[in-house]
Amino acid sequence: PAEIISKLNSSKSQRKELQNLQEISKIERNKCEKRQKQTTKDSYTSIKKPQNNPYKHLDAMVSEYRAKLTFNPIAIDDIVEDHLITVCVRKRPLNKLEKSKNEVDIISVPRKNTLIVHEPKTKVDLTKYIENHSFKFDYAFDDKCDNAMVYKYTAQPLVKTIFEGGFATCFAYGQTGSGKTYTMSGDVMGKDVGIYGLAISDVFKLINSAKYRHLNLSVSCSFFEIYSGKVLDLLNSKSNLKILEDGKQQVQVVGLKEKCVTNTAEVLALINKGEILRTSGQTSANANSSRSHAVFQIYIRKNGSTHGKLSLIDLAGNERGADTFSSDRLTRLEGGEINKSLLALKECIRALGRKGAHLPFRVSKLTQVLRDSFVGNNSRTCMIAMVSPSVCSSENTLNTLRYADRVKELGTNDNTND
Ligand code: ADP
Numbered sequence: 001p002a003e004i005i006s007k008l009n010s011s012k013s014q015r016k017e018l019q020n021l022q023e024i025s026k027i028e029r030n031k032c033e034k035r036q037k038q039t040t041k042d043s044y045t046s047i048k049k050p051q052n053n054p055y056k057h058l059d060a061m062v063s064e065y066r067a068k069l070t071f072n073p074i075a076i077d078d079i080v081e082d083h084l085i086t087v088c089v090r091k092r093p094l095n096k097l098e099k100s101k102n103e104v105d106i107i108s109v110p111r112k113n114t115l116i117v118h119e120p121k122t123k124v125d126l127t128k129y130i131e132n133h134s135f136k137f138d139y140a141f142d143d144k145c146d147n148a149m150v151y152k153y154t155a156q157p158l159v160k161t162i163f164e165g166g167f168a169t170c171f172a173y174g175q176t177g178s179g180k181t182y183t184m185s186g187d188v189m190g191k192d193v194g195i196y197g198l199a200i201s202d203v204f205k206l207i208n209s210a211k212y213r214h215l216n217l218s219v220s221c222s223f224f225e226i227y228s229g230k231v232l233d234l235l236n237s238k239s240n241l242k243i244l245e246d247g248k249q250q251v252q253v254v255g256l257k258e259k260c261v262t263n264t265a266e267v268l269a270l271i272n273k274g275e276i277l278r279t280s281g282q283t284s285a286n287a288n289s290s291r292s293h294a295v296f297q298i299y300i301r302k303n304g305s306t307h308g309k310l311s312l313i314d315l316a317g318n319e320r321g322a323d324t325f326s327s328d329r330l331t332r333l334e335g336g337e338i339n340k341s342l343l344a345l346k347e348c349i350r351a352l353g354r355k356g357a358h359l360p361f362r363v364s365k366l367t368q369v370l371r372d373s374f375v376g377n378n379s380r381t382c383m384i385a386m387v388s389p390s391v392c393s394s395e396n397t398l399n400t401l402r403y404a405d406r407v408k409e410l411g412t413n414d415n416t417n418d
């Protein structure tokens with residue numbers, strides 16, 4: 001290149017040519033960026049269906065299969081079962097963009113605990129068919145369920161646990177865009193309040209109830225994210241916090257801000273501020289909010305000592321397969337870190353169901369900071385696996401469901417009723 005440049009620089013006309021080239025490439029770059037922006041804008045504003053629908057056949061096959069199913073979905077007055085570990089799945093609706101591209105919804109939720117993925121396949125002779133994978137969980141929520149419905153069967157029983165002196169965790173797991181933040185924080189318009197808000201408002205209700213009022217409990221919150229191996233305080237301008245472990249394996253996040261709170265509105269404002277901080281300065285779909293775990297914790301304390309703790313976690317997107325091939329070293333490393341933490345998390349949850357099992361909490365920052373929630377006598381956990389309905393997400397969806405399936409591979413011993 002040095003040679004070329006020196007040649008180009010050799011005469012005035014050539015220098016001019018180089019300038020022109022630079023100018024042209026700049027214009028092209030701008031055009032390309034503009035076009036990209038326009039496409040995204042268009043796809044959200046107008047629903048233009050493509051002329052040739054590449055999914056017509058798949059759509060027909062799924063519809064035919066669905067027509068034979070009987071649907072009996074979960075209802076708001078169904079029984080809330082008592083589990084040490086609850087694993088469930090939530091399917092979000094197809095969005096405008098997916099609909100505009102005729103993408104097929106390949107997920108059916110026929111019963112309150114069953115979800116079916118209609119995976120498109122091609123035989124060696126090129127005939128197309130669908131393979132139907134059925135999964136069983138404690139609960140399966142279809143795209144008609146709102147956050148209040150999901151909350152009732154997932155985090156609400158955990159609020160009861162912390163009042164009884166326990167430690168509880170609730171995780172939103174799934175690929176980026178599957179609805180984790182929608183479920184935890186609620187929709188942006190505030191019409192469908194999320195699990196954070198629903199949980200905290202129940203906490204205040206119980207604090208003031210006849211059953212618990214005499215205990216004089218106080219409520220406080222913390223909110224932080226784990227990004228690229230760092231713990232960043234979302235209630236304190238993203239200050240970088242250290243994790244320390246003492247001789248008794250007690251883990252402490254040093255300097256983590258814990259705010260005393262007295263009402264729901266106050267907490268929602270705190271979360272809002274934290275969320276803004278979390279996503280500030282981000283531009284792309286690969287932004288760090290999809291690559292970080294957000295941990296919101298509610299403590300109830302009696303004279304300063306912990307009575308119970310609820311951790312609500314919006315996990316990093318699990319679609320990390322592609323990162324292994326990324327040319328960007330940081331992306332590869334982060335991808336590896338996220339994979340490691342999600343695998344460790346699965347093992348820690350499984351260990352909860354098998355008393356005395358090895359707890360690999362030191363493997364990742366996430367499991368380290370949650371250690372106390374996995375070891376207590378009265379510890380409970382809930383995993384909500386989120387899935388996108390579109391055929392274009394089928395690979396990630398199957399990965400998510402298989403992961404969730406393994407979390408719950410516990411036989412029937414997790415029922416604490418008896
Ligand atoms: P994630 O946090 O998993 O990356 P989001 O929660 O940001 O995904 O959801 C992606 C998009 O889908 C958002 O625009 C969100 O509003 C929408 N969405 C997710 N879940 C639902 C739902 N249950 N109902 C309606 N829209 C949803």
Ligand code: MG
Pocket residue numbers: 177180181182289290
């Ligand atoms: Mg999110």
